[in-house]
Amino acid sequence: MKGLFFAMQSFLTQVSEFIRSHRLIKPGQRILIAVSGGKDSMALLHALIYLRKAWSLSLCVVHIHHGIRDEEADRDERFVMDSARVFNLPFYSIRVDVPCVARETGCSLEETARNLRRAAIMGILHRIGFDLVALGHQADDQSETILLHLMRGSGIRGLGGMTPMRGCFIRPLLFVLRQEIDAFVADTGIPYREDSSNQDRRFLRNRLRLDILPSIRDAFGNTVTHRINxxxxxxxxxxxxxxxxxxxxxxxxxxxxxxxxxxxxxxxxxxxxxxxxxxxxxxxxxxxxxxxxxxxxxxxxxxxxxxxxxxxxxxxxxxxxxxxxxxxxxxxxxxSIPALKEYRVGKNSEIRIPELGLTLRVTESDPGIPEDLKRHDRYTEYADDDKIKVPITVRSCRAGDSFIPLGMKGRKKIHDFFIDEKIPIYRRRVVPLLCSGKDIVWVGGYRMDDRFKVTAWTKRVLKIELLHDPLSG
Structure with a gap:
């Protein structure tokens, strides 16, 4: 029994020393622990609970449900929630639809899961005002990451692998071998969940862990993980x-x-x-x-x-x-910005254009000419309301598009206008064209059509604005 106690104490002391030597945590900090329910994250949870009193830490648990393994993932979520309750820790669970987003973006399931997971965790961190996010990556994860980057042709930055601390993310177990975590979990009786997707050889990291690394260890010995790291x-x-x-x-x-x-x-x-x-x-x-x-x-x-x-x-x-x-x-x-879709908007309304990170707002003014007519910037324009048909459409340029630039009498092709304005080719497909029926009213951010300008005979003015969208970052 004494041997078991000292083995547990040795593991936790090493974790504490790693945290101290790399200055991962300061006394009194608030830490959000990312817990999947697997061995690594459950070992991390128990290690930080062990350190909580000595370091005066505030702890909270977050779990990400990836929408991949259906009922198995639901059981993982309940397991982590129950584990947090045992220690009276606040618990948050975020559900993301990895398969759906992967299909929409064309990214792999692994990459999509990683990106969505990070975004969800950061959202919770900012919402609850905590200081750090603790992740359960360990030494074998590190060697896998380094080898993956090597085989993909990464440069120095990728070959450095994961760092013990990057921004608000900390990895207190990065020095610990998988077999040491297995022993700690077994000796202490810490419950955990097995993720069946970890055995799925369709994922490159799994093939590396299950097939390639064992062969490397057979050839170079069990210490090869530390040497790679x-x-x-x-x-x-x-x-x-x-x-x-x-x-x-x-x-x-x-x-x-x-x-x-x-x-x-x-x-x-x-x-x-x-x-x-x-x-x-x-x-x-x-x-x-x-x-x-x-x-x-x-x-x-x-x-x-x-x-x-x-x-x-x-x-x-x-x-x-x-x-x-x-x-x-x-x-x-x-x-990489997708091609601008076609949007429709009515008067006295607005619509988001996520491809551009902009919101289009269209507002009818009171009768008469507004005082700020001559003080607007390039992302605001005024038009004769009576000449504008609804719905107003917003789209990218098409072959043969033309308009009458403000101050001119004759038509000009949009393509020639872009050249004259020295608009780079790569930007042209995302310049918004605001149209009334088949007519271009405004080349957004550049020039309006002379036919729709405000004149002394204008009865009502339509204000058109392209506003920065705070949701776009």
Whole structure:
């Protein structure tokens, strides 16, 4: 019995020391624990409960139901809820439809689950005002991650694997082998759930864990996990230095940043060593999408070739998340925006245009000419209300589209207007055209049609606004 006690105490002491040495937690912090119900997350839950009093921690449990395993997932959810109740911990469960989102986005189930899980957890963290999110990744997960990135052709950043702490996410068990967690759970009688999807060899990570890694251990011994992870740690240390250098370079290279688009000046970009160029490309992707690990060595090389030799208008598609376009002397990193759909809106109403991160608002004014008519910006326009038919449609340009630009007498093709306004090719398909029937009223953000302008004979004015949508980030 004493041996069992000391084994348990040794495990928990090691966890405590790992937390302390990596400064993962400060006394008094509030920690949201992500618990799936499996061995790793249940070991994490019990370890943090053990440390709760000594560190004056406030704990809360969150569980993500992925909508994949039906009744089995429902039972996992109830199990985690009951486990939280045993320790009188607040419990939150979030349901996401991974298969549906994966079909809509074209991403894999694994990637979709990871992205939705992270977003859901961050939503809960902000809602309840906690400080940290504790994740149950352990040493074998780390070696799997490093090998996956290696086989996918990742650069230094991906080979660094997971870090003990990144932002508000902490991994207190990252040093612990899977077999050590198995022993701790067995010795202490901690209940847990088995996830049947972990045996599904359709998932690459499962094939790696079930088939490839055992062969590697047979060839190189059981300590190979720690050796892989030490190599990953070394890569991570190099990446930390490169990141610091990249932040300094970024100040001289980035000339425009929005939530959907980042522009880098090519001459400045090319003046740095290639490793910094690649790191800047990764940082741009990370800023836009939240992730950079999907950018492979081949992807980096394509971006660098675009900067060195690409023609204006040439582009590189990076997975389904982002693209890089050469526009004159600039590299433009963009989130992949779907083609603009057609929307309809009535007067005195509004509609979201999620592809653009904008909301279109249409408002009839009181009779007469509004005082602010001459003070509006490019995203606000005024038209003669009586000349506008409803519904107003919003769409992208089509072949043969033309209008009469404000101040002109004759028609001009939209294609020629885009050229004259120096609108880059990659932006043209998402410029919103507001139409009344078959006529274009306003090239959103640029020019309205002369036929719909407000005149001295206008009885009522229609105010049209394109507003930034706070839901788009």
């Amino acid at each position: 030490r190599a990953g740690q070394a890569a991570g240390e190099v990446d930390t230095y490169i990141r610091a250098e990249t932040e300094d370079a970024w100040e001289h290279v980035a000339i425009r940043e929005t939530s959907r688009e980042i522009t880098l000046e090519i001459d400045s970009f090319l003046s740095y060593f290639k490793i910094i160029q690649k790191s800047m490309a990764a940082l741009a992707i990370e800023k836009l999408t939240g992730f950079s690990s999907f950018l492979t060595t081949e992807g980096y090389e394509r971006v660098l070739r675009l900067a060195e030799k690409g023609k204006s208008g040439a582009q590189v598609l990076l997975d389904q998340k982002a693209r890089v376009i050469r526009s004159g002397g600039n590299l433009v990193f963009m989130t």
